[in-house]
Amino acid sequence: MSLYDVLIVGSGHGGVSTASTLRHLDYQGSIAIVSADADEPYERPPLSKDYLTGDKDFHSIHARGPAFWQEKGVDLILGETVGAVDPEAHKVTTAGGKTIGYGNLVWAAGGEPRRLTCDGHDLGGLHTIRSRADVDRLRGELGRGEHVVVIGGGYIGLEAAASLTKLGKHVTVLEALDRLLARVAARPISDFFLDQHRSHGVDVRLGAAVTCIEGENGRVTRVLLADGTALPADIVIVGIGIQPHVAALQSAGAECPNGVRVDEHCRTTLTDVYAAGDCALHQNSFGPDRPVRVESVQNAADQGATAAHHIAGQPVAYAATPWFWSNQYDLKLQTIGLNTDFDEALVRGDPTGGRFSVVYLREGRVAALDCVNMVKDYVQGRGLIESRAMVDRAALADPAVPLKSLVPQE
Numbered sequence: 273m274s275l276y277d278v279l280i281v282g283s284g285h286g287g288v289s290t291a292s293t294l295r296h297l298d299y300q301g302s303i304a305i306v307s308a309d310a311d312e313p314y315e316r317p318p319l320s321k322d323y324l325t326g327d328k329d330f331h332s333i334h335a336r337g338p339a340f341w342q343e344k345g346v347d348l349i350l351g352e353t354v355g356a357v358d359p360e361a362h363k364v365t366t367a368g369g370k371t372i373g374y375g376n377l378v379w380a381a382g383g384e385p386r387r388l389t390c391d392g393h394d395l396g397g398l399h400t401i402r403s404r405a406d407v408d409r410l411r412g413e414l415g416r417g418e419h420v421v422v423i424g425g426g427y428i429g430l431e432a433a434a435s436l437t438k439l440g441k442h443v444t445v446l447e448a449l450d451r452l453l454a455r456v457a458a459r460p461i462s463d464f465f466l467d468q469h470r471s472h473g474v475d476v477r478l479g480a481a482v483t484c485i486e487g488e489n490g491r492v493t494r495v496l497l498a499d500g501t502a503l504p505a506d507i508v509i510v511g512i513g514i515q516p517h518v519a520a521l522q523s524a525g526a527e528c529p530n531g532v533r534v535d536e537h538c539r540t541t542l543t544d545v546y547a548a549g550d551c552a553l554h555q556n557s558f559g560p561d562r563p564v565r566v567e568s569v570q571n572a573a574d575q576g577a578t579a580a581h582h583i584a585g586q587p588v589a590y591a592a593t594p595w596f597w598s599n600q601y602d603l604k605l606q607t608i609g610l611n612t613d614f615d616e617a618l619v620r621g622d623p624t625g626g627r628f629s630v631v632y633l634r635e636g637r638v639a640a641l642d643c644v645n646m647v648k649d650y651v652q653g654r655g656l657i658e659s660r661a662m663v664d665r666a667a668l669a670d671p672a673v674p675l676k677s678l679v680p681q682e
């Protein structure tokens with residue numbers, strides 16, 4: 273049995289940050305990353321953007337340079353899925369039968385795309401976008417036909433729709449709710465992106481309930497909706513969110529109500545077991561008064577760093593300011609703060625001009641900003657978020673008032 277001082281499960285943004293931060297802190301113990309992913313660690317955001325369109329190749333999305341892992345003395349154990357954790361014996365077992373011991377375990381296993389359950393969910397031509405292998409499979413099938421149906425109008429579905437439109441595909445987006453991005457943004461953002469996608473030729477259908485996928489010879493041919501519509505489909509992309517990957521930790525006894533519960537140092541309820549990233553349920557100091565899971569590169573990287581600091585004996589509680597971005601067509605959406613459970617949204621600027629921000633308030637304080645092609649608001653809004661400012665609404669909504677002038681001075 274191999275044994276590491278720190279064993280990291282997952283080679284995504286959380287896992288990479290944990291290992292890099294440990295070495296940056298001059299941690300001298302042995303470190304390994306074990307990952308279900310067979311590829312060297314890479315950046316996930318380009319998968320629905322430049323990597324899908326082919327504008328970036330795999331080498332340009334590597335998380336670190338080719339020599340990094342060897343130079344830093346981090347072993348990569350790739351293509352191995354951890355199926356069980358034994359917290360008493362401090363060891364994990366992989367589906368391939370490997371047993372690996374650990375001093376500290378950092379669980380950064382992200383999530384699994386939710387799948388459809390209706391008839392036809394298992395036909396060929398259905399895809400999810402989570403890993404490089406997913407996108408390579410999808411790209412390999414793009415020559416098979418023109419009609420792509422994207423199920424789910426969240427960020428990944430919409431980015432994929434924009435990328436495939438760029439590649440000349442006829443794209444239909446199906447959203448079950450009455451607006452796009454309903455779980456992550458306020459209506460002005462939803463309406464704006466709806467207009468943008470329609471103006472680029474995407475057939476967006478709201479309130480669209482998929483009843484089944486039809487196929488021939490094992491491959492998808494049509495998507496059927498509850499209202500009787502039958503949409504031709506050569507390829508279907510399912511982008512309906514993720515389930516956090518925590519089954520092994522849950523079986524080991526960790527508290528996993530929706531993801532694995534962690535404290536401000538990213539410690540789970542199991543001794544010497546930490547968790548970071550999409551799978552970590554935590555109390556975020558910029559969020560509402562309830563634990564949340566945050567699915568972003570920032571959160572994964574900063575939580576990985578938080579776990580590393582604690583392991584290296586230099587604890588710093590997790591308090592990073594949340595940020596996020598999404599690129600669709602020539603639009604750059606940048607988010608600062610967390611809008612979860614917001615109770616008011618103010619529009620700043622004119623969406624019809626393609627440059628505006630939405631300011632989210634929670635209990636009267638600025639909780640987050642979504643900035644569309646408004647880098648200045650994104651940069652200056654940080655001060656408002658970090659000061660938990662209560663600011664005059666009229667001033668916030670007036671694009672002529674620079675946000676930095678509204679940040680309370682100490």
Ligand SMILES: Cc1cc2nc3c(=O)[nH]c(=O)nc-3n(C[C@H](O)[C@H](O)[C@H](O)COP(=O)(O)OP(=O)(O)OC[C@H]3O[C@@H](n4cnc5c(N)ncnc54)[C@H](O)[C@@H]3O)c2cc1C
Pocket residue numbers: 281282283284285286287306307308309316317318319320352353354355380381382383401402403428517520548549550551566567568569570572595596597598599
């Ligand atoms: C297509 C796409 C586009 C995105 N775009 C953006 C964006 O523009 N901006 C942004 O902020 N965020 C974006 N995100 C979200 C962001 O990528 C995630 O929040 C981030 O990757 C989370 O990092 P993580 O380390 O928690 O999980 P992941 O990056 O998902 O890594 C999890 C790793 O764990 C491995 N694993 C899972 N289970 C096991 C197991 N049992 N044993 C071993 N290994 C396991 C997986 O193979 C994977 O390597 C995007 C995500 C996707 C999928």
